[in-house]
Amino acid sequence: MKKIIATLLLIVLFMTAILTVVASPFRDVADDAYYAAAAERMAKLGILTGYDDGLFYGHHYVTRAQMAALGCKILGKVDEALSLAGKTVFNDVDEKGWYTGYINYAVANGIVIGDGDGNFRPDDKVKYEEAIKVIICVLGLDKDIVVDPADWSKGYLEAAKKMGLTNNLKGKKGEYMVRGDVAVICDAGVTASKEINKETVTSTVKTTTTTTPSKPVEPEVTTKKPSVNKPSASTTTAATTTAPAYTTREDALPGFGFGN
Secondary structure, three states: OHHHHHHHHHHHHHHHHHHHHHOOOOOOOOOOOOOHHHHHHHHHHOOOOOOOOOOOOOOOEOEHHHHHHHHHHHHOOHHHHHOOOOOOOOOOOOOOOOOHHHHHHHHHOOOOOOOOOOOOOOOOEOEHHHHHHHHHHHOOOOOOOOOEOOEOOHHHHHHHHHHOOOOOOOOOOOOEOEHHHHHHHHHHHHHHHHHHHHHOEEEEOOOOOOOOOOOOOOOEEEEOOOOOOOOOHHHHHHHHHOOOOOOOOOOOOOOOOOOO
16 A cells, blocks of 8 residues: 555656646647747746736737837846836827836837837837847847848848847748747847856956066956946936937838837
C-alpha cells in the first residue's frame, strides 16, 4: 500500500510540474504558439500584458500609442513617462488620454515622431517596419543608419536583421503588426538590450606621464547605456502645465509617422 501511495504522489508531482512549465498565463494562447514564451516573459516584466478578460489577443493589431508605451516600458522609463502626462504638441492627442506621458517621452527621446502635420494619430495601427524602427531606436542602434530617400525603412530593417530581432517574426514589411509579433520583437529587444549593455562595459587603463615609478593604476570601468536621454527638468515641468518644449519633426515622411 505504501508503494502505491508513493507512486501516486510521484505521478501527481510529475503532472503538477508539467502544468507549471507549459501553462500559458493567457487562456487564448496555445502552449505551442510561436509567441507563447515571449508573451509570457513580457507579461512577467509588465511590458506587454493581456486584457481584463484574461486573453492576450495575439492576432490583434497594435496602435501607435501602444507602441510608444512599449518603448518606454522596455527602457524602464515608465515613471519618467507618466510624469510627463498631460498636454502634448500634437493637435489630435487628448491631454486626458492614458498615453500622453508615453507619447511625450517617446517623442522627446527620438523613439517616435509625429506625421509632420501636427498630428500623432495615436489610434492608427502600426506597420511591421514602423514597430521595428521603434525597437531599433529604443536600443540606440539608429545613430549610424543612413536613411534611403526611396525607402526610409531599409536601414532599420537591415539593422534589425543583423541583430537577429526579426528571426522569429511572422509578419512582413507593409503589413500591420499583430500583438503576437510585437511580443516576439519586444522579447528580442529586451534580450539585445542586455547584450548591448554587457558589450559596452569597457575597461580603460589610465596612463601617467611622470618619469618616476608609480603605483599601478586600477582600470576604470564605465557602463555605457543606450543613448536615450532622460528629459530635463524643464521639459518635465512644461509637460504638466503647457506643451513640452520640443517640436514635431518637420522632415517626417508623410503617412509614416515613425519615419526617418
